[in-house]
Amino acid sequence: MVKWIRNIFIFIIILVIISAFSSSYSSLNIDNLTYVLAIGVDVSDNDKIEVSFHFTKPIPPESSSSEKVSPIINTVTASSISNAINLINGYQGRQLNLSHCKVIIFSEEIAKNGISDEIYTLINDTQVRPSANIIISKCNARYYMEQIKPEIENLLSNYYELLAESSKYVGHIPNATIGDFFNSLICKTCEPYAILRRNQQR
Amino acid sequence: MSNNKIGTIEAIMLILTIVIAHTVLAMPTDILSNYKSSSILNLIYVSIIAVFISYLIYKLFKNFPSMDIIDISETIGGKVFKNIIGFIFISYFIISSSIILRNFCESIQILYFPMTDIRFIIFLFVISLVIVNKINSNSAIKTNVIIVPIALFSVIFLFFTNITKFVPERIFPILGEGFFNTFVLGISNIACFGGIAYLYFLPPLLKDEKSFKKISIISILATSLYLIFTIATLLFIFTFFTDVSEISPLYTATRYIEFGTFFQRLESVFLLVWILVFACYLNIVCKFSINIFQKITKISNNRPLIDVFAILILAIAILPKNLAISQAFETKIYPKLVIGIVLILGLGILIFANMAKKKQINNNNLNNTFNNRKELLNG
Numbered sequence: 001m002v003k004w005i006r007n008i009f010i011f012i013i014i015l016v017i018i019s020a021f022s023s024s025y026s027s028l029n030i031d032n033l034t035y036v037l038a039i040g041v042d043v044s045d046n047d048k049i050e051v052s053f054h055f056t057k058p059i060p061p062e063s064s065s066s067e068k069v070s071p072i073i074n075t076v077t078a079s080s081i082s083n084a085i086n087l088i089n090g091y092q093g094r095q096l097n098l099s100h101c102k103v104i105i106f107s108e109e110i111a112k113n114g115i116s117d118e119i120y121t122l123i124n125d126t127q128v129r130p131s132a133n134i135i136i137s138k139c140n141a142r143y144y145m146e147q148i149k150p151e152i153e154n155l156l157s158n159y160y161e162l163l164a165e166s167s168k169y170v171g172h173i174p175n176a177t178i179g180d181f182f183n184s185l186i187c188k189t190c191e192p193y194a195i196l197r198r199n200q201q202r
Numbered sequence: 203m204s205n206n207k208i209g210t211i212e213a214i215m216l217i218l219t220i221v222i223a224h225t226v227l228a229m230p231t232d233i234l235s236n237y238k239s240s241s242i243l244n245l246i247y248v249s250i251i252a253v254f255i256s257y258l259i260y261k262l263f264k265n266f267p268s269m270d271i272i273d274i275s276e277t278i279g280g281k282v283f284k285n286i287i288g289f290i291f292i293s294y295f296i297i298s299s300s301i302i303l304r305n306f307c308e309s310i311q312i313l314y315f316p317m318t319d320i321r322f323i324i325f326l327f328v329i330s331l332v333i334v335n336k337i338n339s340n341s342a343i344k345t346n347v348i349i350v351p352i353a354l355f356s357v358i359f360l361f362f363t364n365i366t367k368f369v370p371e372r373i374f375p376i377l378g379e380g381f382f383n384t385f386v387l388g389i390s391n392i393a394c395f396g397g398i399a400y401l402y403f404l405p406p407l408l409k410d411e412k413s414f415k416k417i418s419i420i421s422i423l424a425t426s427l428y429l430i431f432t433i434a435t436l437l438f439i440f441t442f443f444t445d446v447s448e449i450s451p452l453y454t455a456t457r458y459i460e461f462g463t464f465f466q467r468l469e470s471v472f473l474l475v476w477i478l479v480f481a482c483y484l485n486i487v488c489k490f491s492i493n494i495f496q497k498i499t500k501i502s503n504n505r506p507l508i509d510v511f512a513i514l515i516l517a518i519a520i521l522p523k524n525l526a527i528s529q530a531f532e533t534k535i536y537p538k539l540v541i542g543i544v545l546i547l548g549l550g551i552l553i554f555a556n557m558a559k560k561k562q563i564n565n566n567n568l569n570n571t572f573n574n575r576k577e578l579l580n581g
Contacts, residue, residue, distance in 0.1 A: 016322075017326065020319060023317035028314075130454075
């Protein structure tokens, strides 16, 4: 009798734990997330910023791996990056996830005004990896993202990942990561640096 | 019976588990923000003091074979004093472990279970505690022998894999914010060696009591090395951690490990190791608390106590309203508890007991000489 009651008790505990953890499982499920590949930050009116998120549609299983997937860029105007993420989560079906964000692009105009607030927000976000590269674009950040059309690479995520890899064999591009940038930003004797890129504006 | 006793290596790993569980959380941030570039120098200095204290503990226990601090307090202050000391140590173990469990679970929630209520994450650890202690309380101590070396290896691995990102110049200025801050105020850093508290309860549990000296010194030396490796890794990679406080600094350091584009995101493996260390830590705390309680109350069967202590840990862990409160306990109150209870109270009892014993021996000697002379005169 006691054993029977104990087994029921154990069964109830297992059920409670499964139901408690299932919400986290479903929220972090690949079917419910949109993976951002790049974030672009531009200036806007009224002390606000324009944040653009670059992501791709998941490849359907029936399509071939060589098939190119058209990238999507969504832009919102908000007072901060956190607000921009909340706004975009509000109207987009899937939740944004920054764990595969490879590049963070700031327009030169916003970089001149200072980007420490944005860097603090991003580095404190557990999804953003310290290896994500920081780019300062001479043109608009959204325009820069629109112009990225890799010809050799099918996967945009691969292109972004390999973008700064060339720093190993070319001297033109440094490997400027957000981790190093933040370290230099709060260090009194260091200067943070980023990759400077230019795309001819129309 | 001997199966319930602890071996030398098991005892050393036991002390290390306590420190590893604390370094996974806010302790390194606290050290780095207080001592900055002099953190390593301060740790070396504090380690020397800690080794001296552990040797002192061994020396003070030498006159009381097979006794722990509870038995010793009974010899000097009777049953009431023994009960007071017992309850102080039980409260210290249970409160500190519960709050640290809360902090660890908060980190896990932030990282992997954002939608799960924190109570359920804590509950999982408490279930593991109950199961292990009900089956065999010593199994956690034996599991430590496997888990702690992996945890130690993980820190060495972290050090060497991040070596390319090191800026060794961050050790300068070597005295950080000055001599006074490093060596005078820096003594409070002795709180990192909270594992010393468990040395007070080890002697009656050891298979070979003669190895107590070896255990106390080696465990503190190993703890020092572990702390120096951990702090060096963080100091050389990051400028300072005061600006990023949401998650564990060691976890952040693991995110920097990358071997090309193929081998990335190793942090989950580290977290798994830390979860195992944490489960062992909780089991050890529960085992020691139950042992003390059993000694105070002289209960023959300790099995029902496991549920009580588990519920107590769960209740205290869910008590803080938010992460800020539990982190404040860990960084502000816990070091003071270590210094007050473990170092001042614990060492005070041992020193007082030794003085009392010495006095008693002297009195006995005097009485013997007096009796001998009396017999001689009568004869």
